[in-house]
Amino acid sequence: MQDLHTKLDALIAKHQNMPGGLLPLLHAIQDSIGYIPETAYDDISKALNLSIAEIHGVVTFYHHFRTTPPGRHVLQICRAESCQAMGSEALEAHVKQHLHIDYHQTTLDQAFTLEPVYCLGNCALSPNVMLDEEVHGRMTAAELDALVAETVA
Amino acid sequence: MTYTVYIPRDSGALAMGAEKVANAVIQEAQNRGLAVQIVRNGSRGLYWLETMLEVATPLGRVAYGPVKAKDVPSLFEADFLNAKPHALYLGLTEEIPYLKKQQRLTFARVGVTDPVSLNDYLAHDGYKGLHNALKLTQADIVKNVTDSGLRGRGGAAFPTGIKWNTVLACQADQKYIVCNADEGDSGTYSDRMIMEGDPFVLIEGMTIAGLAVGATQGYIYLRSEYPHALVTLNQAIEAAKQANYLGDNILGSGKTFHLEVRRAAGAYVCGEETSLLESLEGKRGLVRFKPPLPAIEGLFGKPTVVNNVISLATIPIILDKGAQFYADYGMGRSRGTLPIQLAGNIKHGGLVELAFGATLRELLYDYGGGSASGRPIRAVQVGGPLGAYLPESQFDTPLDYEEFSKIWAVLGHGGIVAFDDTVDMAKMARYAFEFCAIESCGKCTPCRIGSTRGVEVIDKIMAGTEPEKNIELVRDLSDTMLNGSLCALGGMTPYPVLSAMNHFAEDFVPNAYKLQQAKVAA
Numbered sequence: 001m002q003d004l005h006t007k008l009d010a011l012i013a014k015h016q017n018m019p020g021g022l023l024p025l026l027h028a029i030q031d032s033i034g035y036i037p038e039t040a041y042d043d044i045s046k047a048l049n050l051s052i053a054e055i056h057g058v059v060t061f062y063h064h065f066r067t068t069p070p071g072r073h074v075l076q077i078c079r080a081e082s083c084q085a086m087g088s089e090a091l092e093a094h095v096k097q098h099l100h101i102d103y104h105q106t107t108l109d110q111a112f113t114l115e116p117v118y119c120l121g122n123c124a125l126s127p128n129v130m131l132d133e134e135v136h137g138r139m140t141a142a143e144l145d146a147l148v149a150e151t152v153a
Numbered sequence: 154m155t156y157t158v159y160i161p162r163d164s165g166a167l168a169m170g171a172e173k174v175a176n177a178v179i180q181e182a183q184n185r186g187l188a189v190q191i192v193r194n195g196s197r198g199l200y201w202l203e204t205m206l207e208v209a210t211p212l213g214r215v216a217y218g219p220v221k222a223k224d225v226p227s228l229f230e231a232d233f234l235n236a237k238p239h240a241l242y243l244g245l246t247e248e249i250p251y252l253k254k255q256q257r258l259t260f261a262r263v264g265v266t267d268p269v270s271l272n273d274y275l276a277h278d279g280y281k282g283l284h285n286a287l288k289l290t291q292a293d294i295v296k297n298v299t300d301s302g303l304r305g306r307g308g309a310a311f312p313t314g315i316k317w318n319t320v321l322a323c324q325a326d327q328k329y330i331v332c333n334a335d336e337g338d339s340g341t342y343s344d345r346m347i348m349e350g351d352p353f354v355l356i357e358g359m360t361i362a363g364l365a366v367g368a369t370q371g372y373i374y375l376r377s378e379y380p381h382a383l384v385t386l387n388q389a390i391e392a393a394k395q396a397n398y399l400g401d402n403i404l405g406s407g408k409t410f411h412l413e414v415r416r417a418a419g420a421y422v423c424g425e426e427t428s429l430l431e432s433l434e435g436k437r438g439l440v441r442f443k444p445p446l447p448a449i450e451g452l453f454g455k456p457t458v459v460n461n462v463i464s465l466a467t468i469p470i471i472l473d474k475g476a477q478f479y480a481d482y483g484m485g486r487s488r489g490t491l492p493i494q495l496a497g498n499i500k501h502g503g504l505v506e507l508a509f510g511a512t513l514r515e516l517l518y519d520y521g522g523g524s525a526s527g528r529p530i531r532a533v534q535v536g537g538p539l540g541a542y543l544p545e546s547q548f549d550t551p552l553d554y555e556e557f558s559k560i561w562a563v564l565g566h567g568g569i570v571a572f573d574d575t576v577d578m579a580k581m582a583r584y585a586f587e588f589c590a591i592e593s594c595g596k597c598t599p600c601r602i603g604s605t606r607g608v609e610v611i612d613k614i615m616a617g618t619e620p621e622k623n624i625e626l627v628r629d630l631s632d633t634m635l636n637g638s639l640c641a642l643g644g645m646t647p648y649p650v651l652s653a654m655n656h657f658a659e660d661f662v663p664n665a666y667k668l669q670q671a672k673v674a675a
Contacts, residue, residue: 124502
């Protein structure tokens with residue numbers, strides 16, 4: 001807990017005087033500890049002179065921010081039209097079954113969190129998935145299984 | 154001698170294993186004691202050939218692709234470093250028809266240069282536009298942009314010069330240039346290619362915009378799904394600062410322009426300019442009422458130019474070669490070139506920059522090579538998730554803003570997503586409503602509630618509950634959303650929905666009936 005507040009203080013100090021600094025601060029917190037703990041709201045509120053409701057509103061408005069810790073890896077499956085045209089529906093059904101979870105859930109061993117995403121900007125090579133910060137194109141169920149296996153190995 | 158090999162760092166190439174290919178080339182060169190210099194360029198945009206590896210020869214660059222890491226030893230074995238034949242040999246890159254037939258103005262350097270090398274940028278005509286702009290008055294810079302006929306490439310197609318003129322005319326202690334790099338439309342990736350493949354051209358365009366309207370601060374609002382673009386942009390901005398192309402005294406002119414990248418956070422609606430500004434201010438991305446226009450009261454209440462990546466990245470060539478040079482391309486009121494992105498079920502997906510006027514059919518078949526699945530292309534969606542679906546009978550429509558609006562369609566950001574004949578258009582219409590419901594900012598009722606009701610009504614049609622009555626209801630709901638929404642999200646969701654219903658009415662029948670028909674056919 002002490003560690004969390006030390007980290008938070010440093011990040012807040014860095015972003016406190018930045019115009020429109022709330023989003024960059026939230027990104028920095030999530031990059032650093034993986035999510036935005038609601039216990040951080042108090043400190044942010046005081047430093048940026050915002051109400052808790054305003055901070056909660058921003059955190060929950062954006063799909064990217066999470067308030068609970070994710071698994072060790074985040075796997076995003078693109079659900080947008082281009083990937084649908086190349087069979088992403090079957091791919092998402094497969095991966096949900098393979099990992100035994102639905103979207104926004106984390107596997108029991110905490111290895112993967114599964115999220116939908118709406119376009120990864122690689123539509124010439126659909127269907128696409130993103131594992132942590134890397135996109136993988138022209139994905140098949142077999143390649144995705146291999147990717148999952150390789151990641152936890 | 155030292156050989157030079159180009160291996161893209163573009164995330165599309167990385168998605169096909171470019172990093173592994175690069176490592177394999179380094180390893181193999183070491184094993185063989187060969188001196189190989191690797192340049193990590195952007196992508197040429199011939200994505201079905203990624204990872205496309207190029208080697209410099211006295212005759213020009215020679216390409217090989219699509220290369221996997223496992224192909225690397227055989228490439229060395231075949232002596233690819235001296236451009237020798239191999240199963241993946243593609244010949245001179247510039248002679249590949251897909252590339253040779255294009256008119257690359259905005260994308261002139263993408264895939265050619267090292268994206269983060271300022272020297273490379275300068276050696277390929279970089280910053281010539283800025284040098285010219287520094288000699289012009291503000292009004293003359295704006296006039297050049299107006300005369301070029303450039304219209305906003307983000308999708309709305311509003312004349313860029315007119316927008317700039319409004320900001321120039323405003324008196325204010327602070328003005329801003331904001332680059333909308335929240336490229337969320339499915340089927341589009343040209344912004345990403347510019348930012349990863351030639352970030353300096355965007356920086357130069359924004360700097361010229363700053364000089365033109367008297368803005369000293371710029372922001373690039375970049376979607377969070379593009380981590381590689383974030384890296385290249387920041388590296389390029391740092392290099393530009395070091396060399397005085399950004400900062401308090403640009404090239405000794407006494408002019409100031411600062412630039413910062415801000416990360417978005419996965420909200421599609423923040424691609425709408427007022428919602429984007431709210432987000433940049435650190436708030437929820439709720440759409441603002443207009444007026445006031447952002448050009449008059451934009452970021453932090455100050456006059457602000459909000460332009461798309463492609464619009465801004467096109468400014469340098471206009472200032473370098475002149476307004477007339479650019480305006481000579483195109484047709485009707487659509488001047489210049491459009492970077493088109495071929496996507497979805499397409500054999501040769503990639504970036505095709507052409508003057509306005511090419512037809513969809515040329516793009517889908519001459520460039521795209523037909524569908525990836527080999528089945529007939531039944532529908533294409535042009536212009537992202539808010540664009541209309543077009544049937545085969547409309548494939549001869551030229552790509553031109555006005556021609557598209559005549560058939561109740563939009564060009565948008567130039568993304569073309571192809572679907573083969575296995576697509577169920579009722580499902581796509583349902584998805585359009587579903588996407589709107591997920592991404593609605595919630596400020597206006599037609600979008601917030603209408604999208605959810607839309608999903609429910611389409612479900613009823615598919616379940617066979619009073620289909621005729623419910624089809625009428627979808628039309629009525631679409632009318633409300635079209636006319637009553639605050640921004641394009643709710644206001645254009647009816648485009649994919651109604652175009653699907655109008656052109657593919659046979660799909661809007663109960664699922665049970667479709668199953669029965671399929672059985673009869675079998």
